[in-house]
Amino acid sequence: MTVIELPDDQAAALNAKAAAQGLTLTAWLRTLAELDASPQTPRSAKEAVERILELQKNVKPDPEGWTVKDYINYGRP
DSSP states (O other), X not given: OOOOOOOHHHHHHHHHHXXXXXXXXXXXXXXXXXXXXXXXXXXXXXXXXXXXXXXXXXXXXXXXXXXXXXXXXXXXX
């Protein structure tokens, strides 16, 4: 086991992030370490398309009806 010393305020902030995900600080840090240690294999085009479509299901239309271009150009002369 390794002990890492942190200031109390940083430890509390990390503990709060872990609790927000329903995890103990130890479990949360273990999850982060496993994610970072796992090799990132590139996705195939099919997997990328499936992931994009999955993400798009959660996208809600802008309540004002603005497009991305509208937001980019907002306030520009």
